[in-house]
Amino acid sequence: MNVGHLQxxxxxxxxxxxxxxxxQLSYSLSGISRQLRALEAELGVTLFVRSGGGLTPTQSAVDILPLAVSMVALGDAVSATASRHRPSSGGAVRRDPAAGRAVPAPRPHQ
Incomplete structure (x- = not known):
């Protein structure tokens, strides 16, 4: 499931x-429409009733929205956690259970 579609x-x-x-998301109108259609196709439900006055979420969308919010938040948390573990020096890292974080790996003796 694409987190961008959920967003x-x-x-x-x-x-x-x-x-x-x-x-708000800095997409084209057709880009958002494509994402919503793709999500509707993937889920097999209609998410919005389209009318001249805008969009009204269907009951399916109302039920899915809290889960979508949770999934987007989890995706953000995964990205934030991964960014904390990226080496800033560009060197190899290893997981140090005692430190609870990634630390630079020892360099082999030459």
Whole structure:
């Protein structure tokens, strides 16, 4: 499942407009529409009722939204955790259980 598609769902539901969601997420209108259609196809449900006055989330969307918010938050947490473990020196790292974090690996003797 694409986290970007879930983010499009969340923002579109919050704003009630694909145009406003596209603007907030810095996507084209067609890009947000594609993401929502792809998510609807993947899930097999309609997420919004489209009308002249904007979009109204369906009951499926209402039920899915809290889970989507959780999944996006978890994705953000995974990214943040991974970024803390990236070596800043560009060298090899090893996991030090005692330190609870990644530490530079010892260099082989030459």
């Amino acid at each position: 499009a769902l969340i923002v579109t539901a919050e704003l009630g407009s694909v145009t406003d969601a596209a603007r």
